[in-house]
Amino acid sequence: MKKIISVLFISGTLLLPVSNFVLADSVTDKAKTMQMKMQKxxxxxxxxxxxxxxxxxxxxxxxxxxxxxxxxxxxxxxxxxxxxxxxxxxxxxxxxxxxxx
Structure with missing residues (x-):
């Protein structure tokens, strides 16, 4: 059980920076879409x-x-x-x- 928790913790720690990049891209895409909607x-x-x-x-x-x-x-x-x-x-x-x- 401790091994599983340790593996999950390490996996989550390693994936966290990747998820931040994905979230940042998503926010950037949404901002661009909103800007295009506002501009005629x-x-x-x-x-x-x-x-x-x-x-x-x-x-x-x-x-x-x-x-x-x-x-x-x-x-x-x-x-x-x-x-x-x-x-x-x-x-x-x-x-x-x-x-x-």
């Missing part, structure tokens, strides 16, 4: 990867936004985003708080 994405300057972080927007819709932007020029209103294929009024309502022009 500019439709006229955002990259494909940035657009793909928006709720409901994957790579295909992000590419469609960029294609629209290249074809018709910069967005002049947020409502104009509804003209992009695959983005309707409901999607636009979800995105309003996350985007800017």
């Amino acid at each position: 994405i500019n439709l006229n300057t955002a990259s494909l990867d940035e657009l793909a972080t928006l709720p409901g927007i994957g790579e295909k819709k992000a590419a469609a936004i960029i294609e629209y932007r290249e074809k018709y020029g910069k967005f002049t209103s947020l409502e104009q985003l509804a003209e992009v294929k695959g983005i309707g009024k409901k999607m636009l309502e979800k995105l309003q708080e996350h985007i800017s022009i």
